[in-house]
Amino acid sequence: MVRHLRLPVLLLACGAACLVPAVVRGAHAEEALPALQQSQPDMQATAEGYRARGVLEPEQEATLSSELDGRVTALPFDEGQRFKKGAALVELDCGLYRARLAATQADREVARLQYESDKQLAKLNSIGDLELRQSAARLRKADADVKMADFMAQRCTVSAPYDGRVVKRLVHEQESVPAGRELIAIVGIGTPDIRLIVPSHWLAWLKAGDRFVFTVDETAARYPAHVKMIGARIDAVSQTLPVIAAFDGAAGKGDAAALVPGMSGTGDFGETAPRTESGLSQ
Structure with missing residues (x-):
């Protein structure tokens, strides 16, 4: 009786530790590989450094x-x-608006002449203070009408x-x-900015002023650049955030004609990213 119970006890003691290697070695090993890889360090990032895609945007x-x-x-x-x-x-076509401007200018001239006349009459006590103030108000309104008509006429261009x-x-x-x-x-016409999309976990080390090299896809040209601003919000789905960067002064201005908004490329932060003990960027 004791001998018959030993085998089940041994199997229970072994448990998952005995079964998992058998599954991995079996026909379904390729299905277990992605799960195992997720628990390993990001070897691609370690070998290639920190890189992010970007696009040129006009200032x-x-x-x-x-x-x-x-x-x-x-x-x-x-x-x-x-x-x-x-x-x-x-x-x-500004014909109508220029005509309105001319009409308001004529009305203002009439209001100005009337006000000048009323001032003389007021000195002779021929009109009261109320009439003089009304005349002055009509002149101010005429001035405002001219300004409004002139504003609209300027909008023709x-x-x-x-x-x-x-x-x-x-x-x-x-x-x-x-x-x-x-x-x-x-x-x-100024040198465009670079808009990059980076993983949110880069916030642990990325900061304004960090330098990197940007390679333009269309020309394969490489330019030194630096981070200007880091986005204020992380996208919850992709776990990324935008970063605005600028080409370094001499590099950007010298090739401003070759840097066209809409160009895309890759920013390499290998010199800025944190280092592992082996000396490679993670």
């Missing part, structure tokens, strides 16, 4: 819209063409807010557009 960009109803009369710049700050990017290039023309000449219609998309 300045805008889509300019019409501030009034009108007809497009001129689009002087084609897509990709450079322009200077203050240049007219879009011209709208959409001017460049900074030096830049045209990304896309969103309307055509002779097209009638309502107020608020998008007219033209532009970007600034």
